[in-house]
Amino acid sequence: MSILSLRDVVKQYHNHTAVDHISFDVPKGKIFGLLGPNGAGKTSLIRIITTITMADSGDVILDGEPINFDHPSQIGYMPEERGLYKKMKVGEQLIYLAQLKGMPRKEANRKLKQWLTKFDILDWWDKKVEELSKGMQQKIQFIATVVHDPKLLILDEPFSGLDPINTNLIKDEIDQLNKNGTSIIFSTHRMEQVEEICENIVLINQGKKVLEGNVSEIKEEYKDNLYRIEFKGKLNADLKQDNFNIISDTDDELIIKILNDENPNLLLKQLLDSGIEIRSYSEVLPSLNEIFIKIVGDADSSNAQSNL
Amino acid sequence: MSDINKLWLIVKREYLVRVRKTTFILATLLTPLGIGLIAFVSGYMASSSMSGQKKIVLVDQSGILNEEDLTNSQYIYTKSKESLKDLKESYATKGFDLLIEVPELTDLKLREHTVSFYSTDKLSLVSLEQIERRLSRGLKKYKVSQSDIDQETLDQLEIDVKLKNAVSAGDEGSTSDSSSRMSIIISSVLSYIMGFLMYIVIFVYGSMVMRSVMEEKINRIVEVVISSVKPFTLMLGKVIGVGLVGLTQLTIWLILIPTLLTIVSMTMGLDTAATSNDAAEIVKQLEESDQFNLTQVIDEISQLNWLLIIPSFIVFFLGGYFIYSSLFAAVGSAIGDDLGEGQQLMMPIIIPVILAFVMVPAVFNDPDGPIAVFGSTFPLFSPIVMPARLPFDPPLWQVLMSMAILIGSVIFMTWMAGRIYRVGILMYGKKVSFKELGKWLFYKG
Numbered sequence: 001m002s003i004l005s006l007r008d009v010v011k012q013y014h015n016h017t018a019v020d021h022i023s024f025d026v027p028k029g030k031i032f033g034l035l036g037p038n039g040a041g042k043t044s045l046i047r048i049i050t051t052i053t054m055a056d057s058g059d060v061i062l063d064g065e066p067i068n069f070d071h072p073s074q075i076g077y078m079p080e081e082r083g084l085y086k087k088m089k090v091g092e093q094l095i096y097l098a099q100l101k102g103m104p105r106k107e108a109n110r111k112l113k114q115w116l117t118k119f120d121i122l123d124w125w126d127k128k129v130e131e132l133s134k135g136m137q138q139k140i141q142f143i144a145t146v147v148h149d150p151k152l153l154i155l156d157e158p159f160s161g162l163d164p165i166n167t168n169l170i171k172d173e174i175d176q177l178n179k180n181g182t183s184i185i186f187s188t189h190r191m192e193q194v195e196e197i198c199e200n201i202v203l204i205n206q207g208k209k210v211l212e213g214n215v216s217e218i219k220e221e222y223k224d225n226l227y228r229i230e231f232k233g234k235l236n237a238d239l240k241q242d243n244f245n246i247i248s249d250t251d252d253e254l255i256i257k258i259l260n261d262e263n264p265n266l267l268l269k270q271l272l273d274s275g276i277e278i279r280s281y282s283e284v285l286p287s288l289n290e291i292f293i294k295i296v297g298d299a300d301s302s303n304a305q306s307n308l
Numbered sequence: 309m310s311d312i313n314k315l316w317l318i319v320k321r322e323y324l325v326r327v328r329k330t331t332f333i334l335a336t337l338l339t340p341l342g343i344g345l346i347a348f349v350s351g352y353m354a355s356s357s358m359s360g361q362k363k364i365v366l367v368d369q370s371g372i373l374n375e376e377d378l379t380n381s382q383y384i385y386t387k388s389k390e391s392l393k394d395l396k397e398s399y400a401t402k403g404f405d406l407l408i409e410v411p412e413l414t415d416l417k418l419r420e421h422t423v424s425f426y427s428t429d430k431l432s433l434v435s436l437e438q439i440e441r442r443l444s445r446g447l448k449k450y451k452v453s454q455s456d457i458d459q460e461t462l463d464q465l466e467i468d469v470k471l472k473n474a475v476s477a478g479d480e481g482s483t484s485d486s487s488s489r490m491s492i493i494i495s496s497v498l499s500y501i502m503g504f505l506m507y508i509v510i511f512v513y514g515s516m517v518m519r520s521v522m523e524e525k526i527n528r529i530v531e532v533v534i535s536s537v538k539p540f541t542l543m544l545g546k547v548i549g550v551g552l553v554g555l556t557q558l559t560i561w562l563i564l565i566p567t568l569l570t571i572v573s574m575t576m577g578l579d580t581a582a583t584s585n586d587a588a589e590i591v592k593q594l595e596e597s598d599q600f601n602l603t604q605v606i607d608e609i610s611q612l613n614w615l616l617i618i619p620s621f622i623v624f625f626l627g628g629y630f631i632y633s634s635l636f637a638a639v640g641s642a643i644g645d646d647l648g649e650g651q652q653l654m655m656p657i658i659i660p661v662i663l664a665f666v667m668v669p670a671v672f673n674d675p676d677g678p679i680a681v682f683g684s685t686f687p688l689f690s691p692i693v694m695p696a697r698l699p700f701d702p703p704l705w706q707v708l709m710s711m712a713i714l715i716g717s718v719i720f721m722t723w724m725a726g727r728i729y730r731v732g733i734l735m736y737g738k739k740v741s742f743k744e745l746g747k748w749l750f751y752k753g
Binding site for chain 1: 311314317318321325524527528529530531532533534535536537538734747751
């Protein structure tokens with residue numbers, strides 16, 4: 001069951017195609033990563049989902065319905081470029097933004113007070129936004145994004161500009177919201193942030209989808225059968241080399257590639273007999289960053305070839 | 309939630325944010341106070357210069373002047389038999405402000421006569437002219453008395469010609485001459501005031517809309533807001549909200565300025581009455597002369613076609629504000645943070661406003677002439693030109709046609725501005741040309 005489905009979505013600006021026939025599904029109740037380098041088309045895609053712009057062609061289905069102007073109240077969107085009215089007071093501003101999302105004033109007031117209490121910042125209620133630090137403003141922005149209990153939460157680079165403490169705070173809140181059933185799209189170009197948080201991802205580059213799926217399945221698919229052995233002692237150099245390839249070899253760590261789908265137990269058996277004391281034996285999975293570089297690099301080189 | 313509710317929320321925010329600002333409160337209250345103060349100071353100065361009588365001692369060896377003829381409420385003339393030489397020493401100690409010596413008029417045909425004065429204070433230009441006029445009158449009287457003409461014959465020789473509009477007087481029947489000079493003066497003044505008011509409103513509140521759009525774009529709050537409401541709703545809310553701010557300010561001024569001016573004139577009136585009767589005397593003089601008849605002014609003002617003027621003015625006021633402020637909003641969305649670049653984009657808005665304002669004098673010189681008719685029909689000019697034309701009773705069908713064109717243009721212009729706005733507010737770091745703006749009009753969603 002998906003909260004959001006994109007089918008063959010295209011968005012063209014007059015001189016380039018920002019979104020080029022992209023399709024993917026965001027599963028309900030999960031944290032979903034929208035990945036891609038800067039300028040890949042993430043923001044263009046998000047603006048289509050949030051009804052800020054319209055796709056030139058293709059379908060966007062939110063919770064079973066084609067996207068329309070009733071949907072903004074079910075979506076919470078925190079843009080990468082944060083912004084609040086500087087001269088407005090925190091409380092007044094949050095109530096205004098919540099009302100624009102369709103919340104009645106009273107309910108907005110009650111919920112916002114809860115949120116501010118939760119973050120221990122209730123005494124900011126009557127402060128003007130310009131009096132707050134950047135990190136404080138980010139918290140306010142986050143509250144403004146989630147106060148109306150959106151079904152779908154879209155966070156564009158939510159951790160940029162946050163210190164580690166606030167990053168953790170927001171991370172915990174994201175987890176909490178997710179546990180309560182909110183589906184979350186997490187858009188970023190920093191792929192390492194996503195691996196720990198997201199179950200599913202879509203990876204786009206230059207407006208096109210490059211990769212989609214479950215993070216562990218993707219890693220499984222793109223793994224190089226590498227194993228890391230941490231050890232103590234002296235390694236006898238006569239490992240049977242037919243099925244294994246030593247990638248790196250230092251005083252206390254070995255990285256070995258297993259060839260021909262050989263069973264990793266076989267390698268371990270040989271190592272056990274080789275006279276070293278094994279501290280750890282683990283599979284090395286590629287990071288999303290590495291996978292991305294691998295795919296995009298391949299695509300680039302194939303492009304280059306076709307251009308010849 | 310419906311768009312109307314959201315529009316209302318935006319209007320409310322735009323209005324409250326501005327009305328609560330200290331600068332707004334100060335400007336709204338201080339402007340009438342400033343005008344009242346200026347009126348008070350100038351009134352006070354006028355009355356103090358009036359009450360400050362000057363005593364003049366006159367040395368007139370040949371005895372051609374009569375001191376009663378010369379003396380008025382401001383200047384009291386006293387003839388002295390003493391010699392000029394003695395008086396030069398003593399006039400100040402005797403309590404005179406001024407010593408004037410009139411030499412003998414040797415030749416009655418002379419058209420110029422030089423008179424010397426001695427004074428410790430510097431005399432103002434106004435005082436000099438007043439004294440010169442008085443002395444000229446005295447000398448003229450002397451010349452008449454020395455000639456064969458008697459004063460009565462001379463008076464009979466003078467004649468004034470007055471042009472009276474016989475057609476309109478005949479048409480309307482009731483009023484003696486509704487197109488008299490007075491009614492033309494009053495219509496012109498009203499015409500100028502209404503044209504000027506529109507001009508100011510368009511610039512002041514139009515640029516307020518523009519700044520507000522730019523601020524949201526620079527702050528980046530705009531992306532948050534338009535993920536909840538349509539850009540057009542946001543723009544419209546802004547235009548309406550700022551418009552209401554303008555109406556609030558104008559209403560307060562419309563109440564406060566006349567109130568303060570009345571208070572000032574009342575206190576001044578009491579003030580001057582206490583010291584002298586001059587002010588009353590001047591008003592009386594003015595009323596007696598044909599040039600300025602207060603009752604006639606009030607009469608003429610009440611005879612203007614207010615049933616046409618007031619509702620039409622409101623329509624043109626709103627129409628003009630909407631057309632121009634939505635254009636300002638479109639430009640504001642395209643500018644971003646570079647105001648210098650904005651100047652260039654603002655030119656096409658500023659030029660028609662100034663052109664229209666320049667047409668206003670042409671309108672009251674020839675209220676039904678080609679400039680007036682064209683200017684009051686073309687929708688970018690009509691919000692300024694038509695109100696200026698209204699006091700001159702333009703043909704009703706022209707007013708209605710102009711309104712219809714204006715309303716149509718308001719709808720078209722706000723739609724067009726909305727198209728530019730929705731693209732502009734999300735466009736950063738790009739220098740925008742007119743060609744680019746034109747392309748935005750045709751962007752899809």
